[in-house]
Amino acid sequence: MQDLLQQLLNGLSQGSIYALIAVGYTMIYGIIQLINFAHGDVIMVGAYVALGAALMGFGFIPSLLMAMIACAILGVVIERVAYRKVRPVSRLAALTSAIGVSLFLEYIMMYFLGADIRTYPPGILVGRTYSLGGVLITNKDLLVLGTTLVLVVILQYIIFRTRTGKAMRAVSYDGQAAQLMGVNVNNTVAITFFIGSAMAAAAGILYGIYFNSVQPLMGLMPGLKAFIAAVLGGIGSIPGAMLGGILLGMTESLVAGFGGSMYRDAVAFIILILILLIKPTGLLGKGVQEKV
Amino acid sequence: MKAMSKWNKSVALLTALILVLGVFAAGCGGNExxxxxxxxxxxxxxxxxxxxxxxxxxxxxxxxxxxxxxxxxxxxxxxxxxxxxxxxxxxxxxxxxxxxxxxxxxxxxxxxxxxxxxxxxxxxxxxxxxxxxxxxxxxxxxxxxxxxxxxxxxxxxxIDPDQSQVMANYIFDELKLKTGSILVDKGNDYSVGLGKTFKEYFTAKGGKIVAEEGFVDTDTAFKPQLTSISSKKPDFIYIPAYYNQVGLIIKQARELGVNLPIMGADGWDSPKLVDLATADSLNKCYFTNHYSVEDPAxxxxxxxxxxxxxxxxxxxxxxxxxxxxxxxxxxxxxxxxxxxxxxxxxxxxxxxxxxxxxxxxxxxxxxxxxxEVSIIEMANGKQKLIKKMLPEH
The missing domain is CATH 3.40.50.2300 (Response regulator)
Incomplete structure (x- = not known):
């Protein structure tokens, strides 16, 4: 019983990392129907910026803020340079461009900083472990879970309670019609990237601290898993992304812990395929009306 | 496009020039x-x-x-x-x-x-x-x-089987631990091979392997496997993999309260291991290697x-x-x-x-x-040579 609880908790903390990344993925998809494959690599850049700040002696919060600002700007630049021109042409062109940006970011970092794994200075976040009736949880687990929850609430607020959010929903529903109604579509998309990339940076520093490693290809696998989590939860839905991430993490953890780690990915993904066969729009996806 | 072809031409010329010079240089060297x-x-x-x-x-x-x-x-x-x-x-x-x-x-x-x-x-x-x-x-x-x-x-x-043999002997005879578990990188021949031969040597001596788990090289979360291993109550974990994964595994094991001795092979030998796992977590960790810089000989x-x-x-x-x-x-x-x-x-x-x-x-x-194979212990983040053992052939 205690093992089961521990495995569920392992899955919860791994899942909340997927969720944190998936939220950014799903938001950008929700607004412009673009699978932003570079999202995982913006996470990596965020982790490096925070690492640089931490090595210069800044604490956790200042490093986090610096990484978020740097990545928000990077996100807007990526959108302006690589997506804006191709977006109206075809979705496939935009997707290809996104893959290009992803590879560009990975190898430019590798060129300048090398492929070596780097680690955060130990002082940035002192690890603590708490025991709840024999089940162990670290302060890093709590931090990741808490951050994900807070970000989901903030995003839901922005999208459903502010003017910018209204513009986002309008663009998402019908870009051309929104433009005719006086919504500045390009600005709205830029703001979406600004917010989405800042969130990616937060995910980056948390991921880097959680696993104590930063390297140029670190965004690749979690990016892929987060994308799956977003689809599972219903792409475009922010609570869905969170649910999908946690579900994916828990499935992986339970299969690895009880079914034998050799078959983990195979079994975990069969379960995911089954869920999608039964509910193709994802768990919380409700069709076209509510893509955001 | 014209500029491109000019560029190509000059690159080709330059390459040819370097090659010719190279031949000359090699020729000269040979004569001297x-x-x-x-x-x-x-x-x-x-x-x-x-x-x-x-x-x-x-x-x-x-x-x-x-x-x-x-x-x-x-x-x-x-x-x-x-x-x-x-x-x-x-x-x-x-x-x-x-x-x-x-x-x-x-x-x-x-x-x-x-x-x-x-x-x-x-x-x-x-x-x-x-x-x-x-x-x-x-x-x-x-x-x-x-x-x-x-x-x-x-x-x-x-050869690899020598490393696993020496480690099996050391664990069984010197550390007197009889119940083990193995965690390998299942996508890596080196890791799988060492895990397999280690199990053969260790069980041949009368030891028992109670858990065998695996991971793939893109994994970063190892707590599910570690929780599962620790529930089988082994005396130690043998992890013959590369330092970049071993570092994360050891850190996560200690976070889970798994304070068992952890052993490995020459793939651990890197200064990065200490950065990844932290010095404290690496206490009670041993690995086999070809030699040790610390050897006073x-x-x-x-x-x-x-x-x-x-x-x-x-x-x-x-x-x-x-x-x-x-x-x-x-x-x-x-x-x-x-x-x-x-x-x-x-x-x-x-x-x-x-x-x-x-x-x-x-x-x-x-x-x-x-x-001889060197057995190295990590003590407060420093490699310490424990002893050298000769494998049996």
């Missing part, structure tokens, strides 16, 4: 030192395992430099013909062909098993001995299919000092193996009495009790060195 004994040095100097190849090459060149300073062998100087195989199998083969055509009497390298295997047919055909430095897979020197030794292939490193400390002076870095196991390969080759040429490839081949096979920095070495009938 026609008396020198040429030994091919075929290594991974660029590409994804460049650090392995570079360390080996540095060790070899240091050995040649010292030998030449002491009047060389048979009254002649040794000339190391260094070539980069770019960490690619095909290039390793091309380099071997080039070295043969340049008239080398023996070849040292490459570093990895795959590259040595790519090079081997070329040298066997030319009847030129090959001395591998760090290729640890058993089939490098022994063809499992035909049950025949590859006559011209030798190595200076221990005079021979080893002299080597470490000379290496640091020449390259301004601490020699890792690859550098030490390269250094031994250089001296072993010189010794074989001396024993052979002439720089004739076939005589050198015989002389290497007959080597007995060669004293190197990675231990005293003799060859068994499969051309594998019988030599």
């Amino acid at each position: 030192e026609s008396d020198a004994i040429k030994i091919g040095v075929n290594y991974e100097l660029s590409g994804n395992v460049a650090t392995y190849g570079t360390s080996c090459k540095n060790g070899i060149m240091l050995a040649f430099e010292e030998i030449n300073k002491n009047d060389g062998v048979l009254g002649k100087q040794i000339e190391g013909v260094v070539q980069d195989n770019k960490s690619q199998n095909r290039e390793a083969r091309n380099v071997a062909e080039k070295l043969v055509s340049e008239g080398v009497v023996a070849v040292i390298g490459p570093a990895t098993t795959g590259n040595v295997q790519a090079e081997e047919p070329v040298l066997t055909k030319a009847k030129i001995p090959l001395l591998a430095t760090a290729a640890t897979a058993p089939e490098v020197t022994y063809d499992e299919k035909t049950k025949k030794v590859r006559d011209y292939v030798f190595r200076v490193c221990i 005079e021979r080893i400390q002299n080597f470490v000092k000379a290496y640091q002076e020449k390259y301004d870095s601490t020699p890792d196991a690859f550098a030490a193996l390269g250094y031994d390969a250089g001296y072993l080759m010189a010794e074989a040429i001396k024993q052979a009495g002439s720089p004739d490839p076939e005589k050198i081949q015989q002389a290497i096979a007959d080597i007995k009790g060669f004293e190197g920095v990675t231990g005293k070495l003799s060859y068994d009938e499969k051309h594998n060195p019988i030599k």
Whole structure:
């Protein structure tokens, strides 16, 4: 019983990392129907910026803020340079461009900083472990879970309670019609990237601290898993992304812990395929009306 | 487009010029030192395992430099013909062909098993001995299919089963732990192979393996496997994998309250291990290696000092193996009495009790060195040599 609880908790903390990344993925998809494959690599850049700040002696919060600002700007630049021109042409062109940006970011970092794994200075976040009736949880687990929850609430607020959010929903529903109604579509998309990339940076520093490693290809696998989590939860839905991430993490953890780690990915993904066969729009996806 | 083709042309011209100059330079070098004994040095100097190849090459060149300073062998100087195989199998083969055509009497390298295997047919055909430095897979020197030794292939490193055998003996006899668990990188032959042979040796001694788990190299979360292992209550965990994963695994194990001793193999040897796992977590961790920089033996400390002076870095196991390969080759040429490839081949096979920095070495009938394996403990983030043990062959 205690093992089961521990495995569920392992899955919860791994899942909340997927969720944190998936939220950014799903938001950008929700607004412009673009699978932003570079999202995982913006996470990596965020982790490096925070690492640089931490090595210069800044604490956790200042490093986090610096990484978020740097990545928000990077996100807007990526959108302006690589997506804006191709977006109206075809979705496939935009997707290809996104893959290009992803590879560009990975190898430019590798060129300048090398492929070596780097680690955060130990002082940035002192690890603590708490025991709840024999089940162990670290302060890093709590931090990741808490951050994900807070970000989901903030995003839901922005999208459903502010003017910018209204513009986002309008663009998402019908870009051309929104433009005719006086919504500045390009600005709205830029703001979406600004917010989405800042969130990616937060995910980056948390991921880097959680696993104590930063390297140029670190965004690749979690990016892929987060994308799956977003689809599972219903792409475009922010609570869905969170649910999908946690579900994916828990499935992986339970299969690895009880079914034998050799078959983990195979079994975990069969379960995911089954869920999608039964509910193709994802768990919380409700069709076209509510893509955001 | 016009600019492009101009650019291409100038690149082509420049390349041609460099090639011509290279031929001249090689020609000149040959004339000046026609008396020198040429030994091919075929290594991974660029590409994804460049650090392995570079360390080996540095060790070899240091050995040649010292030998030449002491009047060389048979009254002649040794000339190391260094070539980069770019960490690619095909290039390793091309380099071997080039070295043969340049008239080398023996070849040292490459570093990895795959590259040595790519090079081997070329040298066997030319009847030129090959001395591998760090290729640890058993089939490098022994063809499992035909049950025949590859006559011209030798190595200076221990083979993988030796590492797992020594670790199994140490855990069972010295640490007196009887119940173990194994965690391997299931996508890596090295890791899977060590896990398999470790289990065989450990159970043959009467120990029990109660849990076997695996992961893939892109994994970063290991707590599910660790929770599962710890629920089976083993006395230790054997994790023969590379440092980048081992570091994360050990850290996460300690976070989960798993304070068992953790053991591994030479893939742990990297200063990064301490950064990834943190010094505290690494207490009660042991691994097998080819040698230890901390070994107080005079021979080893002299080597470490000379290496640091020449390259301004601490020699890792690859550098030490390269250094031994250089001296072993010189010794074989001396024993052979002439720089004739076939005589050198015989002389290497007959080597007995060669004293190197990675231990005293003799060859068994499969051309594998019988030599001591170092057991290293991590103590407060520092490597500490516990003891050296000889595997049984």
